[in-house]
Amino acid sequence: MNINDNIESPLNLKVSFNMLLQQYETLAKSDDEFIAAKANRILKTASDFPELRAGFSDVSIIEKRKKEIRTILQDSFSPLLTKNEIKTASVPFHNLIFNSSERFKSIIKNAGNDFELQMKNMPEDDTYIIACTIILNFCYGYNLNFKRPFYYEIPDVNGILHYYKILYNADFCEIVPTKTAKKITQEDYDELLDNFENIDLWKEKFPPNSYDFKGFVISNIFDVTDDQSISNIKSSLIGDDKRKDEGFMEGFYEIFRSLLGIKDIKVGFSIYNDEEQTFERVYGVGMNSFLIGNVESESCTDALCGWSYDRLLKEKKYFSVSDVDKALEISKGCSPHIKALHKQGIKSAILAPIANDNGLMGILEIVSLKPQVLNSINANKLVDIMPYIVSAVERSKSEEENLIEAIIQKECTSIHPSVHWRFAKEAKNFIKAEMNGEEATFKKIAFENIYPLYGQIDIKGSSEARNKATRQDLSLQLKAVKNIFKKTLESQALPIYEQFIYQIDDYLNGLEKYFQVDSEQQISDFLKQDIEPVLKHLNTIDAFKKDVSSYFDSIDDKINVLYNHRKAYDDTIATINKEMASLLDKKQEEAQAMYPHYFERFKTDGVEHNMYVGESITKENSFNPIYLYNLRLWQLQVMCEMENAYYQMQSKFPVALNVASMILVFNQPLSISFRMDEKQFDVDGTYNARYEIVKKRVDKAYIKGTTERVTQKGKISIVYSQKQDEKEYLRYIKFLQSKHYLDTDIEIVELQDLQAVTGLKAIRVSVLYHKSEEDKAFYTYDDLMKEIKA
Known part of the structure; x- marks a missing residue:
């Protein structure tokens, strides 16, 4: 078998001891007779087998020359240190090990027959390029530092994972270009610096097997389990949503097992609530608290005895219980934490406070089902990791507080996505000013030249019904x-x-x-x-x-009153608002896809909605009046659909109430600004205030010369003041009549003057209804009532 089989590399690997033998040639001239004699003996061994100096790729030679190789490497692998040092001789980028210390052999043996040694942190996809960077260093003198810490993960006889860091000694390596090697110029080097991931380019500059590697590397290996465990704990604690990861806690257990050298342990947490003086469970997949068990929270004084309470909360020091059964006997069952641990079958435990300068934040709980394996001696190992756990909990608390604030903002004072960018911009400026030591003020959020749309579906006679x-x-x-x-x-x-x-x-x-x-x-x-x-x-x-x-x-x-009919009324109003708001929200998603705009709705005795559309909100040079006209048509159509949806579900309500729909048309663009005190947008300026006055009063307005309200059940009222608005909406109505949303009984009426507002008119038209989603027939309001009552 050839070492280079199944490996694509710019290096043609050969095991060679030439560089090591050259060292012995120098030592052979030493004045120290013992050193010189030993060097000559090694050189004589090598001279009898030229392939040991010339190099070989055939793996079988390693077995044939096993004795000679051991002799040549005798000084590198001292018999006196072989049971202490962890050392191997191998070739790079290959799992072939042809010499090792006794301790290394023992470690591999204890790992089990099915264990396969594999270097961690060695990216397989990058080995070709890494080999090229080594050539650049060896042959061309470019100092490219690609050193990364490589290590082995090897379990011990008890199955506990140990981490071993590998340090290479490459003094006995040489790399020689072959005839197929291309000379690397400065231009080539400059190009390669910016193309690490371009494997084709590297293969072009360094063709496969274009350089001969002769030699071997000595790996000095060190057990860094403690350091790596601490590093792994840090890595585990960094990142978001760890509590949602099902495998996170099991991985966390494994890290602690390596740190403490104990297989049989589990890790739990409990949060300290300073306001309530309680310990609480940590929410998340696999998260447990062994201190408070399955309950959601427990008073600190109920969970701990007096001594342990003072130790954890006041002194902020950890303690261990090496034998829970014995401790239960001594305490005569009076120590709550000992009873809790015993009840869960725990035999030994360490409880450590997670605390900073501000006080206790939680408890780290390490437990085992075996007595004495956790004790006051190995508890000291926690000293090195607690700062990272404290930092993680501090960050987690901060993130949770931010999340709580975010949820409050979203659910209670929501900023619509269409204008979020403007608030984010001001927030960044606010932070920037604070960081620079300047006076930070949150500037006014305003949008100019915005077209408003307003609509409402209002419950008719709500006051009379409640009375x-x-x-x-x-x-x-x-x-x-x-x-x-x-x-x-x-x-x-x-x-x-x-x-x-x-x-x-x-x-x-x-x-x-x-x-x-x-x-x-x-x-x-x-x-x-x-x-x-x-x-x-x-x-x-x-x-x-x-x-x-x-x-x-x-x-x-x-x-404290009889609440039957009023409850039926209140439940009806709440259900109407919920159903209508839900339908409007669902339809709004379609409207946002047509063109982004600001939207808000309010639940009163019915549901109102505001929409604002314009260039300053979208932040892009894309606004066109066609989008405004489209939203107006969409609004009218959705109001018809909401009327239909309402009357289809009316029979399910405890009280039979009627609704009336209205749209307010405002032709001129206006300015809106965010009022910090009320956490909502309002119109800006005296002229624009006319719009708000009309919006608040128009649904109660009468038709001129009568006592008839402009809004009527079974009809949609479109209130406006300009002739061009009338023409525009008559076109929309004609279109919706063709789709059987509206009837043909259009009427145009004048409204009585409101305070400071004159000249308002309204188009009123009846809605056409269906009895159900599947029903294809069309009914006027009166027909629908007859059908429902029939």
Whole structure:
């Protein structure tokens, strides 16, 4: 077998001891007779077998000349040190080892029969190029430093992984160009410097087998398990979302096993919550706490005894329990942490505080199912790794705080993606000013020349519906109280009960004839302050206990009133808002794909939405009025779809309510700015304020000369002020009529003047409905109601 088989390399490898023998030729002339005699004996051994100096690629020669090679390498592999030093002789880029120390052989033997020695950190794809860089160093004098730490990972007899760093001695190597080698010029070198990954270029400059490598390398190997374990811990702790990685904790266990030299250990963590004075579990795949077990959190004083509490929290020092069973016996079962460990079958443990100058952040828990393997002696090994764990926890806490803030921002004060770039720009400027020691201010966020779009689907008669539900609940509650007092009068003829009945009748009469703003509060106060104490007294009397208990069971615990019809109303409003907002959000994704724009929606008694589109928001030179017209048509179409969706699900709501839709058209571009106090965008300037006034009041506006509201159930109202808007939307309506979204009953009406706003008009047109998603028939609102009720 040839060493070079199945290897593509610019080097033709030959094992040769020429450079080593040249050293012995010098030593043969030494004045020291012993050194000279030894050198001559080695030279004589080599002279009998010329291939040892000339070089060979046939692996079988190694076995044939095993004795002679051992003699030649005797000084390099001292018999006195062979059981201590870890050393090999080999050829580069090859697993062929032809001489090694006894300790190396012992390490490989303990690794097991199925272990295959393989160098780590040696990129297989780059070996050709690495060989080329070595040629540049050896043959052309270019000092290219490509040295990387290479190492072996070898398990011991117990299966614990050890790390061995390899240091090469390349004094006995020589590289000679063959006839096929191309001379490397300065231009070639300059080109190669910028093309490390261009394998074809390297092969062009250094053809395969164009240089002869003669010699061997001596590998001095050192056990760096402790250092590498610490490095691996650092590497493991660096990076995001480690807690989501299923294999992370098992890998973490393996690192600690190597560090402590113990196979049977596990690692756990618990977080210290300073505000609650509790230990909490760390959330993540495979994350455990052996201190608090399966519970989510536990009080520090319940998890630790007095001594261990002071040791971890006050002194911030680690401690070990080398024999849990013995400790349980000594403590007579009074130490909570010993009991917890014993319950889980743990026999020895180390608990170490993760703390910085600000105090305790958590506990590192290392446990074993065997006694005495974890103790106060090997616990000292944690000294070297705790700073990295502390740093990781500090970073994790900071990231968690940032994540919490980010979630709050997203869920509570969301910045729409279309304008996020502008906020990010100002935030960067803010940070830059702070870093430079300047006064940092967050500048005003504003966008000019923006076209607004506004729409709403509003619940008609919501105030009347809520008042009706309130009257019904209060009437039921008053009647229930009245019945109790009427029954009470039969056995206790006290005038006060008659007076209460009279007052209840007066309230019931008022609810029927005139329900005022303060009626609800008056009745609630009467029931709470006057009636409830009496009922609590009656509840102590057996004859009335059943009726009074039944009354209190009907009262809502949170608001202390009867909450039946009002709950049905509130649930209906909440469901309408949820369903309509969800549909609008889903449709908005389509609109954003058409052209990016700012969008926000609000839940009131219905759902409102604002849209702003323009060049200053998109940040690109791409805006064209066609995108505005497209969004206007999209908005009108979506409002029709929302009307349909609402009436298709109306029968599922606890209370049957109607909705009316409206779109406000504003023809002129305006400016908007972000109001920091309200965390939302608003229009800028006095002129633009006219738009906000119209938006807030127009849905309550009347048609001129009438008492009819502009918004009507079953219709979409499009409010505008310019004739060109009227023409534009009539085109959209005609198109949507062709698609059976809208009916043919178009009407154009004038609106009564609003405060500081005159000249408003509206187009009103009926929506066409389907009974269900599958239904292909078209219905007007009145037809739909008849169909639904039929």
